[in-house]
Amino acid sequence: MSASEGAPKPPEPSGVDLARVALRAAxxxxxxxxxxxxQRKQARRGGGLRSGARADGRDPMALGSAINRLITERGWETPAAVGGVMGRWPQIVGEDLARKCVPERYDEDERVLHVRCDSTAWATNLRLLAPQLVARLNEDLGHGTVQLLKVHGPSGSVRRYGPLRAHGSTGPGDTYG
Structure with a gap:
């Protein structure tokens, strides 16, 4: 007698068991x-909702995706990055300096960041710190994004009338530089 003849055979699956196995596989x-x-549908529609039967440019998308797409299409990557730096100005330059000096604008063509200080003393201080500040900004934004930091002193109001007003003058020149 062989080993296969002596071992009991497992019972053949009945019709109900076969149906369960086939149903599970199906x-x-x-x-x-x-x-x-x-997954194919999700990839086709870009992960968002759709406006109709076929995907097109009118389909809704997340606000962040729409803004990133607009920035990329218009070529606003650098101005947007510099705008982010202006929002984080206190973290970049320090709280003391941020209270006295505020970034005003960025000229993308010339790669110049214009900063306004509330006194000539702070403007002088910032002019001395300009090379280190430009290096720190370029670390954050990418090499060569800011080539020059143009520091402006306080802007005084223009005196148009008054007894001590000389024709053609713009105000006291010794404190506004």
Whole structure:
């Protein structure tokens, strides 16, 4: 007698068991097909909602995605990055300096950041710190984004009338530089 003859045979699956096995296999195959179809649809529509039967440019998208797309399409990457630096100005230059000196604008063509200080003493101090500040800004924004830091003193109001007003003068020149 061989080993295979002496061991009891497992019972043959009955019709109900075969049906359960076939149903389980069919469900798993359908689930896999459904997941694959869902992933293709998701990829086609870019992960968002759709406006109709076919994907097109009118489909809604997340606000962040829309803003990033607009910035890229218009070529505003550098001005947007510099705008972010202006928002983080106190972290970049320090609280003391940020209270006295404020970035006003960025000229992208000349790569110049204009900074206004509230006194000539702070303007002089910032002019001395300009090379280190430009280096720190370029670390944050990318090499060569800011080539020059143009420091402006306080802007005084223009005196148009008064008894001590000389024709053609712009105000006291010794404190506004």
């Amino acid at each position: 469900k798993e195959a359908a689930r896999a097909r459904g997941e694959a179809t869902q």
